């Protein structure tokens with residue numbers, strides 16, 4: 001079943017007409033290219049929370065006008081079109097820019113559960129589909145395409161597939177030449193920020209709090225980093241504008257670690273900042289595949305392709321061990337990245353890239369995501385319920401998306417004591433203190449960042465029961 005990002009206003013009525021307009025727009029803009037497969041009417045109706053008849057009527061209208069084609073056994077696809085406009089012209093001009101993450105030790109063998117964030121459910125990796133795709137690639141791809149030194153920007157087949165996928169699912173505006181294949185978001189960030197430093201587009205603003213994994217690699221580029229506060233609406237753009245930053249790294253779909261979704265007003269303000277200052281927005285889309293019960297939020301890149309570099313990877317949807325990710329960047333930045341790879345490492349391994357392209361071209365990836373989303377939603381629901389039961393004074397944030405929760409501890413509980421007490425009872429958790437800048441850490445509430453993606457429901461329940469006893473010890477007797 002194909003995935004598709006569409007925005008409609010359910011309060012406004014005329015739902016079929018809205019879907020027709022949104023799909024027409026997506027086809028005209030090139031976001032949905034000729035031949036792209038659409039979700040079934042049942043799936044799209046479920047995604048948009050409308051009745052199936054509304055979607056059936058919209059598809060019928062689009063078929064009648066020749067925008068869509070349906071064939072038995074092949075679903076509904078975008079009809080061939082003689083002329084589709086390309087991506088908008090870039091406005092960020094690279095030439096005009098003035099010129100180790102902590103190790104993650106294995107938990108002890110007596111561990112009840114490891115709730116540190118960042119790990120998806122590795123047992124869900126679609127080994128059969130991956131093997132099939134890789135076997136197909138090894139059997140069919142010509143020697144040169146498979147085994148020669150690669151295009152440093154990545155295998156073209158994958159860049160084509162990613163441009164289509166990200167347009168369809170994240171409302172990105174991308175052609176294959178805007179895409180660079182990298183070894184995950186971390187690698188993409190290192191490469192992009194290295195280019196920013198080379199071209200003088202620094203200092204780099206980072207969200208406060210932020211991911212402890214990103215900071216060492218950002219520092220290793222030599223960039224000066226400026227922390228900018230995050231509040232209940234996401235990054236404080238007015239505070240950003242008061243800094244000398246020329247670039248900013250954000251996690252707008254699900255802020256890491258607080259889970260806040262960047263509000264529409266802040267999204268607009270951030271893009272206005274980029275346009276007004278010539279600044280670059282680095283959009284870390286690290287867990288965007290997983291949204292559960294909130295309106296879909298398209299990526300910022302699709303709203304301002306000339307000012308935003310989108311970074312994503314398969315680390316949450318497939319496995320972090322694949323080390324496979326992408327950047328979508330304005331042409332001058334994409335060209336700089338390609339040259340960077342040519343200069344530094346000659347590009348990435350082709351067979352895995354071609355296998356992933358096959359998954360994206362068929363419906364295997366979309367089907368896998370649907371299965372995962374159901375599984376993670378069930379784990380999220382169980383975790384939220386069991387937290388309410390055993391940590392009743394805690395405030396839970398970031399529930400609507402992703403694979404982790406941000407849990408503020410009840411007042412008066414010392415974060416380090418809770419982390420140590422839980423570890424002593426076999427529950428490995430991460431505190432949030434180290435994610436805040438030194439200036440804000442003292443006033444930040446004591447909190448835990450609880451990852452649930454890789455933890456089965458029964459283990460989550462045991463772990464939180466233990467955590468509850470650590471946070472609120474029972475009176476003896």
Ligand SMILES: Cc1ncc(COP(=O)(O)O)c(C=O)c1O
Nearest residue numbers: 118184185186211256286313315
């Ligand atoms: C916010 C955030 N972005 C990116 C990454 C790194 O992702 P990747 O595996 O794609 O390098 C992490 C790692 O957990 C993360 O927490």
